[in-house]
Amino acid sequence: MLSLSTLPPSSFLRPHGGDRRLFQRLHYPERCNFEKLGSYKIECKLAKLKQAPGGTNPDSLIKEPHKYFDQVIITVRSGDGGHGAILKMPNQSPAKPVGKLEKEKARIKGSIKRDFDGSLVLPVGGHGGDIVVYADEGRDTLLELHKKGRFSAKRGGNVDSTGVLTPQLRNGFASPSMRIPVPLGTVVKQKRGKLLADLTQPGQEILVARGGQGGISLLDAPEHKKKKLMSLTSNVLRDDSDKVLTHGQPGEEVSLELILRVVADVGLVGLPNAGKSTLLSAITLAKPDIADYPFTTLMPNLGRLDGDPALGPEMYSSAATLADLPGLIEGAHLGKGLGRNFLRHLRRTRVLVHVVDAAAEDPVNDYRTVREELRMYNPEYLRRPYLVVLNKIDLPQANERLQSLTEEISRIGTDVLAMNPEVVPEASDELVPRTSDEEEEKDLEDYARPVAVVGVSVLKGVRVKEMLKQIRAALRQCRDSE
Numbered sequence: 080m081l082s083l084s085t086l087p088p089s090s091f092l093r094p095h096g097g098d099r100r101l102f103q104r105l106h107y108p109e110r111c112n113f114e115k116l117g118s119y120k121i122e123c124k125l126a127k128l129k130q131a132p133g134g135t136n137p138d139s140l141i142k143e144p145h146k147y148f149d150q151v152i153i154t155v156r157s158g159d160g161g162h163g164a165i166l167k168m169p170n171q172s173p174a175k176p177v178g179k180l181e182k183e184k185a186r187i188k189g190s191i192k193r194d195f196d197g198s199l200v201l202p203v204g205g206h207g208g209d210i211v212v213y214a215d216e217g218r219d220t221l222l223e224l225h226k227k228g229r230f231s232a233k234r235g236g237n238v239d240s241t242g243v244l245t246p247q248l249r250n251g252f253a254s255p256s257m258r259i260p261v262p263l264g265t266v267v268k269q270k271r272g273k274l275l276a277d278l279t280q281p282g283q284e285i286l287v288a289r290g291g292q293g294g295i296s297l298l299d300a301p302e303h304k305k306k307k308l309m310s311l312t313s314n315v316l317r318d319d320s321d322k323v324l325t326h327g328q329p330g331e332e333v334s335l336e337l338i339l340r341v342v343a344d345v346g347l348v349g350l351p352n353a354g355k356s357t358l359l360s361a362i363t364l365a366k367p368d369i370a371d372y373p374f375t376t377l378m379p380n381l382g383r384l385d386g387d388p389a390l391g392p393e394m395y396s397s398a399a400t401l402a403d404l405p406g407l408i409e410g411a412h413l414g415k416g417l418g419r420n421f422l423r424h425l426r427r428t429r430v431l432v433h434v435v436d437a438a439a440e441d442p443v444n445d446y447r448t449v450r451e452e453l454r455m456y457n458p459e460y461l462r463r464p465y466l467v468v469l470n471k472i473d474l475p476q477a478n479e480r481l482q483s484l485t486e487e488i489s490r491i492g493t494d495v496l497a498m499n500p501e502v503v504p505e506a507s508d509e510l511v512p513r514t515s516d517e518e519e520e521k522d523l524e525d526y527a528r529p530v531a532v533v534g535v536s537v538l539k540g541v542r543v544k545e546m547l548k549q550i551r552a553a554l555r556q557c558r559d560s561e
């Protein structure tokens with residue numbers, strides 16, 4: 080598993096207030112103050128006017144970072160190779176070395192660079208800069224890349240020419256690679272093309288555009304001599320038609336699609352306001368935004384769970400990363416609420432924790448709604464071990480029915496732990512989720528029951544230890560089956 084020891088307590092940008100207001104207006108109109116709606120529309124119009132040509136509107140990035148943080152299309156161009164030069168051989172028949180100058184000339188002639196087989200080594204132009212994309216633990220989002228959109232590496236230097244082939248003649252300087260940092264878990268694809276890499280390990284990298292090769296230098300000599308001289312050189316570059324390449328080769332231009340899929344062991348899912356962020360902050364050092372209105376969380380927050388102290392020296396192997404996801408609502412898989420895109424961030428998780436507000440009107444129905452949304456997005460998610468956390472039991476209306484809720488939820492599903500990810504093809508990042516016909520016909524009862532149902536109050540710290548024990552047990556279950 081990944082070592083994420085340097086992960087900051089809360090790894091994603093804070094959601095923006097304007098965003099939350101927009102979602103409330105769209106989905107909870109009864110709670111909105113419509114008097115201000117006029118000014119909101121004007122703000123949106125202004126944002127449109129300011130749109131920068133070719134790039135993502137910077138205002139949109141600020142106002143709606145949750146739409147952009149995990150996906151971007153960029154164009155990269157590696158550097159062209161530097162050029163070679165047309166050079167003269169130093170005087171081929173110098174006068175007998177008598178004076179100091181003649182001796183020096185003779186020395187120069189005798190020390191022109193040669194390969195081990197005696198052939199001439201002609202200077203070449205510098206290699207153009209490569210473009211490399213690498214996973215950087217310090218990055219949380221792809222937002223930065225939206226601002227630029229296009230990345231070009233420098234061209235290689237030309238041969239530093241004096242017109243004469245001398246030992247001092249320099250190759251053109253190679254240009255350094257341009258390195259583009261992306262968050263851990265970034266998938267690199269060619270735009271509408273093949274998958275290039277899945278960067279899940281810190282420092283993992285991929286060369287996405289190779290810099291152009293530098294051009295070779297040529298010798299300017301009479302034709303009869305030239306042939307002989309060229310046959311003596313070992314590093315002459317030729318193209319397919321055997322033409323000698325004195326000009327540097329052009330760099331490559333590629334359009335790339337970068338998609339972030341958060342790297343976490345445990346995913347917290349539930350309706351808005353269930354207490355997912357409060358749970359994350361109760362058991363990790365993460366400091367997500369918490370508030371009593373829906374869609375407080377707009378982008379995943381990550382938190383690090385320390386290893387289990389009961390395991391002694393092995394405790395570090397049991398450390399895990401938790402991802403608190405934005406709230407799901409009915410129809411999320413069709414784009415309702417915050418849409419379905421963030422559901423992709425569950426893909427790498429191994430255990431799911433359903434957080435249910437036990438004080439809500441119909442907690443069992445809430446729980447079913449979320450499971451159904453997961454099933455519609457990717458049925459494979461329902462095959463993962465999961466536990467149900469009945470939250471807010473400090474409230475009397477939750478505490479009173481805890482027993483019956485626990486029993487009812489524990490009964491939903493089969494006894495068999497149906498964990499066989501190979502059976503169902505993974506949902507892709509395409510807009511329409513893929514579910515097999517067989518999977519379409521299934522309902523929640525056909526999937527495994529939760530490994531545990533725990534009543535807690537994450538706010539008041541009631542039975543949090545018991546919940547933690549169950550999360551660790553579910554994680555162990557996965558590790559043992561690996």
Ligand SMILES: Nc1nc2c(ncn2[C@@H]2O[C@H](COP(=O)(O)OP(=O)(O)OP(=O)(O)O)[C@@H](O)[C@H]2O)c(=O)[nH]1
Nearest residue numbers: 352353354355356357370371374375376406537538
């Ligand atoms: N009484 C009580 N309130 C709680 C408890 N846990 C969370 N809350 C409150 O519930 C509200 C929502 O909590 P959040 O943690 O923001 O909920 P969330 O599930 O992350 O919500 P979204 O980000 O909108 O999806 C906040 O006012 C919390 O203080 C609890 O155990 N008991």
Ligand SMILES: [Mg+2]
Nearest residue numbers: 355356375376
């Ligand atoms: Mg939240």
